[in-house]
Amino acid sequence: MASKLLDPGLDSPSATEVDEKWMWAALLLAEEAAAAGEVPVGCVLVSGGEVIGQGRNSPIELLDPTAHAEMMALRQGALALGNYRLEDATLYCTLEPCVMCAGALVAARVRRLVFGARDLRFGGVRSKFQVADSPLLNHRVEVTEGVLGVEATILLQRFFASRRDSETRSQRDNGS
Numbered sequence: 001m002a003s004k005l006l007d008p009g010l011d012s013p014s015a016t017e018v019d020e021k022w023m024w025a026a027l028l029l030a031e032e033a034a035a036a037g038e039v040p041v042g043c044v045l046v047s048g049g050e051v052i053g054q055g056r057n058s059p060i061e062l063l064d065p066t067a068h069a070e071m072m073a074l075r076q077g078a079l080a081l082g083n084y085r086l087e088d089a090t091l092y093c094t095l096e097p098c099v100m101c102a103g104a105l106v107a108a109r110v111r112r113l114v115f116g117a118r119d120l121r122f123g124g125v126r127s128k129f130q131v132a133d134s135p136l137l138n139h140r141v142e143v144t145e146g147v148l149g150v151e152a153t154i155l156l157q158r159f160f161a162s163r164r165d166s167e168t169r170s171q172r173d174n175g176s
């Protein structure tokens with residue numbers, strides 16, 4: 001069940017209004033992903049109080065296993081700044097980044113990561129690994145979690161539930 005694969009982070013300290021404002025923008029992108037049949041994850045990358053990059057999960061559509069929301073946002077942000085280092089940037093992501101994306105945050109030297117729900121299966125920041133602020137690496141990203149985690153969890157659970165329903169329906173229609 002999806003409910004056991006996610007943790008909305010209700011025990012986390014309350015978020016600031018600014019964090020919530022950007023996280024709502026990330027949630028809208030996650031909804032776009034769901035509408036396109038992708039797992040609903042969305043991100044915005046903010047620097048100097050402005051969005052410099054954004055992304056939604058799109059590996060199916062782009063036939064690209066690296067096309068996670070975070071990677072899309074980092075690529076856009078680096079182009080916008082003309083710099084592959086994003087030292088003043090904060091990435092807002094509806095779901096805890098995977099190991100690949102957490103590694104990219106470190107490589108880009110992103111200052112801060114704010115995420116919503118924990119991904120208990122694949123999370124590379126808290127749940128399975130702690131890549132973003134590991135003392136073993138040369139850069140540590142400041143991590144805040146649980147911002148609109150409930151909203152992100154509901155969106156993901158709804159997506160997986162409707163996908164299960166349509167799989168059941170198509171099995172029935174195929175007579176299996």
Ligand SMILES: [Zn+2]
Pocket residue numbers: 068070097098099100101102
């Ligand atoms: Zn990822």
